[in-house]
Amino acid sequence: MPQPLDALAVRTWCSLALDALGREREEIDAINVYPVADGDTGTNLYLTVESAATAVEAVFAAYETGSAAPALADAVRAMAHGALIGARGNSGTILAQLLRGMAEVLGQRDGGAAEALLRAAESAREAVAHPVEGTILSVASAAARAADGTAPGDDAAAVAAAYAGARRALEETPGQLEVLGRAGVVDAGGQGLVAVLGALAEAVTGEASVRPAVRHHPAVTTAAEPCADGGPAFEVIYLLEAGDSAVARLRSRLDALGDSLVVVGGDGLWNVHVHVDDAGAAVEAGVEAGRPYRIRITHFAAAEHPEARERVQRAVVAVVPGEGLAGLCTEAGATTVLARPGEPPASGELVDAIRRAHAREVVLLPNDADLRHTAAAAAEQARTEGVRVALIPTRSAVQGIAALAVHEPERRFDEDVVAMTSAAGATRYGELAVAERQSFTSAGVCQAGDVLGLIEGDVAVIGADLATTAETVLDRMLSAGGELVTLVLPEDAPPELGDRLEAHVRAGYLAVDTVIYHGGAGAPLLVGVE
Incomplete structure (x- = not known):
């Protein structure tokens, strides 16, 4: 069932995008041959979205104590800002600008998904010094055009069309960029954007996205030779506090120093990404423009060897x-x-x-x-x-x-x-938790306040008493055998709990030793059986 494009949908989008990129990260890294075959596009996109998701969660946490929920504008701006400060690599930096473009529209009262996707594609192209077709930019533009053809105000139709358009555009990238055609792969950044748009479509339409296969040629590996084509030796990334005019001068200077230049952001905060041979000069240019920080310099050859x-x-x-x-x-x-x-x-x-x-x-x-x-x-x-x-x-x-x-x-x-x-x-694990609300579990229906005994992540026991439930969990775990039981108790655990559980193991399982550690947190008890 379609869901409104609100703050909760943005939160869900972040979570789904992070899961999708987590699943596909290694495959996307493996097809990363442009602009530099350094095998990190999937990882960079994951880190960028992770930072965005963290920022959105912080917005929701600020509202937890009150009755109001975050507004859509608050959530999308937090997502864009989080991506900006956490952007990694060429594709991650472009994704941050795509999200910023969407936030500019969705932050307005009458902004819709189709208009937001159009603004995102436009702003990303504006941020790249020399846009190249067959990249994430092409996929973003195709997604925006597809969304623009839907009925005004129908956000669910717009994001679904954008996802479908992005998938079609991704398949065309090997024919648009020679290096992709030679390698027999689609663009890695474009593949990552498809995953992000698929998560958006799922969050808004309520329908799980169809995961497209990553086209991976056997000859392409993350051990490719990144500097074999004589390209720049260093990737330089930093956040920069500077005004618009200073950034305009910085773009010109960095464009003369290297390639793959992407400068994204605004309102005094920018994320700068460039590939250069003289990393020091790239940082000095940032110092002249404003205040650079979080400076990261990667030597492509050193990273691969x-x-x-x-x-x-x-x-x-x-x-x-x-x-x-x-x-x-x-x-x-x-x-x-x-x-x-x-x-x-x-x-x-x-x-x-x-x-x-x-x-x-x-x-x-x-x-x-x-x-x-x-x-x-x-x-x-x-x-x-x-x-x-x-x-x-x-x-x-x-x-x-x-x-x-x-x-x-x-x-x-x-x-x-x-x-x-x-x-x-060889260590089976279990833990105890206290149910916060009534819910269905693999062991039946639990009520708020019930003690849950989990084994290997699944609820196996529902009880009313901490110690008794723990003993039942131990019995079930030891029924498959074991030589050593490890118990981790929080600092504030009842002092008699550890003694009671150790005595229970000693009485029922003569050949099993028990070791107890204090100082855990979160769970009332962690259990390990070796």
Whole structure:
């Protein structure tokens, strides 16, 4: 059923777009051959949308204590601003300008989706110094033209038509751009935009979008030689506080220094992206124009050949749900990222933690099933900076503890990763939660205040008492066997809870040991069975 294009639809759009890009990120990276074959377009688009989604969530959080809901204008402007400050790479920067163009229209009282898509395509072309057909710009223009042919005011029809038009345009890109035709792929940025528009169509029409296949030629890999064609050696990106006239001069200067120039933004804040041989000159130009910050410089050759970097020590980066576990993991030698209840870390925080580890090789433990896409994007970003990263898909802190327990930095990297992955995989996980409202679960209907016992992410037990429900969860998990039970309790847990559960295991399972950790957060209890 069609939904109104309101603030809630924007929130849903962000969530669906992030999921779509998370699924397609690696495939989009693999077909990235233009403008530079550096294999990061999917990752850059994911990071850009992640920043946009975070900004939208912040708007909704500000309204949680009151009865009013955010206005559409507030949500779309937050989405555009979040994309602007978090934009990565050529395609991510263009996507940020597309969202800004949409926000200019949807922020008005009578603005509709078709008009917004037209303004988005126009503003993106204005932001690119030398627009090229067969790219994300072509896909955006085709989507806008398709939407413009629908009945005025019918947002659902407009976004559905835009998505269909974008898909058709994407298939035409290999015939528009020679490098794509030679490689046998569609444009990577265009593929990412199709995913974003598909999410918009699903959010507004209520109908799941049909995921188009990513055209991937066997000869195209992320190990392509980015500088083989004599192109610029560096990608320079920074945020810039400057006036319009200063930015106009900056565009001219950067255009003379390099290529792939995209300057997006307005109202005093800009995101600058350019490929140059002289990275210092590009930054100096920004200093002359205003105040550049969040400066990121990537050497294309170094990003593709991390083995050329000097090897240093190995490290483990772990996401942990509480201060107590953070201390435990730090003592074990890990660099930690704290995940507070309701505030999962963004991929930028994980990248920062990887950098803080100062390691040539990093094992990343997300310790949460919902962080898999975020962690994958962070790992990919760190790889472009020359760090060898192995992502172990741990879905709970107890799996991360098991992996960290067998970590041996003296082993070969691959052997260490295999051992840690095996330990995590051999650990079944469970947790307790308190139901916030009546709902249907895999174990039946629960009421607000019920204690839920989850095993491997699914509700297996509904109870009224924390300790009794925990014992039932333990019995079910141990029915398949086990040698070690790990219990993680929050700091404010009843002091007798740990003793009671340990006694329960000891009485019923003589060969099973129990270890208890304090300092978790969010869940009343985490359970691991190895």
